[in-house]
C-alpha cells in the first residue's frame with residue numbers, strides 16, 4: 001500500500017515537473033490522445049501526438065514510472081476536420097498487461113490507460129445499462145441503479161390521442177395506455193422512428209453473438225429470470241412500441257410526447273399531459289422492421305410474444321403499403337423532436353428485408369429491388385444498411401429468391417470504402433470519410449461505421465476490418481481532436497454536463513448517469529450556447545447543458561456503441 005502511494009507520488013511529481021517543464025498547468029488536458037480506457041493485448045494500439053516534432057516516444061509504466069517501450073512517431077499529416085497536424089505513435093507490438101501512459105519529450109503525456117483482456121467489459125455493460133437508466137414507468141431502485149436511483153417517471157397509462165392522430169374509432173382526446181419504453185434522449189419523449197434503429201441494433205447484437213450475451217449479467221430488475229438480460233432490456237421498449245399500433249388499422253403513431261420539451265426536471269416531477277401524434281409511414285415501417293426482427297429473436301424465449309410481434313409487423317407493413325406517403329408533419333401545437341423524413345425508400349427496404357428473413361415469403365424480397373440499392377452508414381433517417389446487415393447474417397437460410405453473392409458483395413464494398421479511409425486518415429479512423437460524419441450525433445455515426453466494418457469482418461475474417469472498427473471506438477474514448485472520452489463515467493476526461501435531464505436535475509449526484517455516449521462535435525449548432533471552442537467540425541464540441549447539438553445523449557447513439565464494444569469484446573477474447 002505504502003509503495004503504491006509512494007509510486008503514485010513519484011508519478012505525480014514527474015507529471016507535475018513535466019507539465020511545468022513543458023508549460024502546461026497541472027490540470028490542463030493531456031496533449032497526447034488515445035483511448036483512455038485501454039487496449040486488448042493483441043489489438044492495435046495507437047496514440048495521436050499533435051504537431052510534427054518527429055522522434056521517439058515512450059510508453060511508461062504508470063505504477064513504476066519505468067520506460068517499458070520506445071517507438072518512433074511517424075506520418076505528420078493534417079486532419080482536415082480539425083485543422084490539426086498530427087502524428088501516430090504506434091505501440092501495437094507492446095502487449096504486456098498493465099497500466100501505462102505515453103510520453104513524448106517535447107509534446108507531453110497522455111492519460112493513463114490499461115492493456116488487459118476484457119478491457120471494455122465494464123464499459124460494455126454500462127452502455128447497455130444506460131437503457132435501464134432511461135426507462136419510463138418504473139422505479140429505478142438502489143439495488144439496480146445505485147446512487148442514480150429515482151422514482152418512476154411517466155406511468156403513461158393516460159395518453160391522449162392528438163388531433164393529428166384522430167380516427168373514427170379513436171377520436172381526438174380518446175385515451176390509450178402506452179407505458180414502458182425508453183426516454184429517447186435527454187428529453188422525456190418516446191419516438192417510434194428512433195426506437196426502430198436503436199432497438200434493432202440491440203437485437204442484432206444478440207442475434208449475432210448469442211453465446212456472449214447469454215452470459216452477460218446487467219443487474220437489471222429482470223436479471224434473475226431465465227432470459228438474456230439484453231433481451232429483457234430491449235423488451236421494455238418493444239412492449240411500449242406494441243402499444244403504439246392502432247389495432248383498428250395497423251397504423252403506428254409517430255411519437256408519444258409532451259407538447260413542449262419540459263424544463264430541467266427529474267422524470268417523476270413532470271406532470272404535463274402526453275399525446276400520441278399522427279400516424280406516419282416511417283413509424284409503420286420502423287415498427288414493422290423491428291417487430292419482424294423481434295419475432296425471430298424471441299421465438300426461443302417467448303413464442304407467444306414472437307407470434308404477436310410478427311402479426312403486428314405484417315399489419316404495420318400493410319398499412320404502409322396503403323399509406324406510402326404519410327410524411328410526418330409537426331402539428332402547430334407540438335414542439336418536440338420531429339424525426340422527419342421525406343424519403344421512405346430505405347425504410348421500405350429494411351422492413352421488407354426483415355419480413356422476408358422472418359417469414360421466408362418471397363413476396364417481401366420481390367417487393368423491393370435489392371439489386372438497385374447500395375449500403376451506406378445507418379442512422380435514424382437512413383436505415384437501408386440494416387437490411388444488408390440482417391440479410392448477411394441470415395444468408396445461409398434465405399430462400400432461392402435472394403442473391404447471396406450480391407449481399408456479400410455489398411457488405412465487402414462498404415467495408416472496403418471505410419477501410420481505405422482508415423488506412424489513409426491522419427487519425428487512422430474511417431470516421432471523416434463522409435460529409436454526414438459530422439452531423440448532429442456525429443458520435444453515433446462513428447459507432448455505425450464500426451457496425452458496418454464489423455459485418456465485413458464477420459464475413460471475411462480479415463482483421464483489418466476489426467481493427468478499423470476498433471479505431472472508431474478508440475476515437476470515441478479519447479483518440480479525437482477534443483481529447484474527451486465521450487462516454488459518461490468512462491475515461492479520465494469525460495463529459496460532466498450532458499444534456500440529459502435525469503442527470504442535470506439530479507441534485508444528489510455530481511456525476512452524470514454513466515454509460516451514455518454524447519452526440520459529439522458537429523459543424524452546425526442551433527442550440528442556445530453562446531460559444532464553441534472552435535468552428536472546425538471535429539473540435540466543435542462543448543461539455544455544457546446548453547449544447548444539445550453536441551452534448552445530448554440518445555438511445556440511437558448508444559446502440560452502435562453497444563454493438564461495437566460487444567462484438568470487439570467477443571472477438572478479441574474468442575479468436
Ligand code: G3I
Pocket residue numbers: 184185186187336337338339379381435436439440441548552553554
Ligand atoms: O439528412 C440530411 C443530409 O442529407 C445532409 O447531408 C445533412 C447535412 O446537414 O443533414 C441531414 O439532416 C440532418 C438530420 O439530423 C439527419 O441527420 C440535419 O442537418 C440535423 O439538424 C438533424 O438533427 C437531428 C435533430 O434531432 C434535429 O432534428 C438529429 O439527427 C437527431 O438526433 C435529433 O434528435 C433529437 C430529437 O429530435 C429529440 N430528442 C433528442 C434527440 C437528440 O438530440
Ligand code: 9MR
Pocket residue numbers: 185186187261336337548552
Ligand atoms: O432538451 C431538448 C432536446 O432534447 C432536443 O434535442 C432539442 C432540439 O430539439 O431541444 C431541447 O430543448 C430546448 C428547446 O428546443 C428550446 N429551449 C431550450 C430547450 C433545452 O434547454
